[in-house]
Amino acid sequence: MIAVSIVKFYICVKYKIMIKKILIALVVLFVLIQFFRIDKTNPVSAIENDFIEIYQPPVEIAAMLKTSCYDCHSNESKYPWYTNIAPVSWLVKHHINEGREYFNFSEWTSLTTKKQNHILEECAEEVEEGEMPLPSYLIMHSESKLTQDQIETLEHYFIDLREELSTSNK
Numbered sequence: 001m002i003a004v005s006i007v008k009f010y011i012c013v014k015y016k017i018m019i020k021k022i023l024i025a026l027v028v029l030f031v032l033i034q035f036f037r038i039d040k041t042n043p044v045s046a047i048e049n050d051f052i053e054i055y056q057p058p059v060e061i062a063a064m065l066k067t068s069c070y071d072c073h074s075n076e077s078k079y080p081w082y083t084n085i086a087p088v089s090w091l092v093k094h095h096i097n098e099g100r101e102y103f104n105f106s107e108w109t110s111l112t113t114k115k116q117n118h119i120l121e122e123c124a125e126e127v128e129e130g131e132m133p134l135p136s137y138l139i140m141h142s143e144s145k146l147t148q149d150q151i152e153t154l155e156h157y158f159i160d161l162r163e164e165l166s167t168s169n170k
């Protein structure tokens with residue numbers, strides 16, 4: 001009986017030491033990764049190349065674009081406090097890089113008419129399906145979440161603009 005208790009006690013102590021070691025390793029790792037900081041400088045682009053500047057959408061639409069899309073699809077990304085903390089910072093930077101790569105509202109004029117047309121179509125679709133803004137982004141940006149009414153308004157704005165541009169380019 002005593003022997004069994006001793007063995008149990010021994011295993012218990014061993015586990016406690018192991019868990020403590022893992023926790024210490026995780027804390028050390030967390031501290032170390034903080035040295036890998038992200039670059040928060042936004043690229044500079046001329047205002048006349050900016051989507052909102054060019055099309056002058058209604059204030060309501062411009063506001064939606066700024067609060068729900070511009071953080072990742074423009075050169076006006078904002079970096080809140082938690083973007084100082086790795087690995088969240090890496091994820092944010094990755095989204096911004098990837099978002100800008102798809103298209104950048106601040107550099108709208110660098111796209112061909114065909115590409116602009118395609119992106120407007122995609123924008124309407126992504127918004128309608130609730131794919132954009134990215135759901136993971138909304139966890140920390142409740143103000144960027146679009147209501148059903150806003151989704152429809154924005155979707156129709158993209159569709160109408162696309163229509164307008166394709167007829168004016170014919």
Ligand code: HEC
Nearest residue numbers: 068069071072095098099102122123126127132133134137
């Ligand atoms: C948190 C960053 C973020 C925000 C905010 C965001 N996007 Fe995106 N967007 C991305 C990323 C990353 C991709 C590429 C990967 C993907 O499709 O998931 C993307 C892709 C897209 C695409 C291309 C989709 C495809 O598959 O071809 C469209 C169109 C788009 N976004 C529109 C929008 C619109 C419109 C808004 C605002 C209502 C918006 N996005 C807000 C990050 C973002």
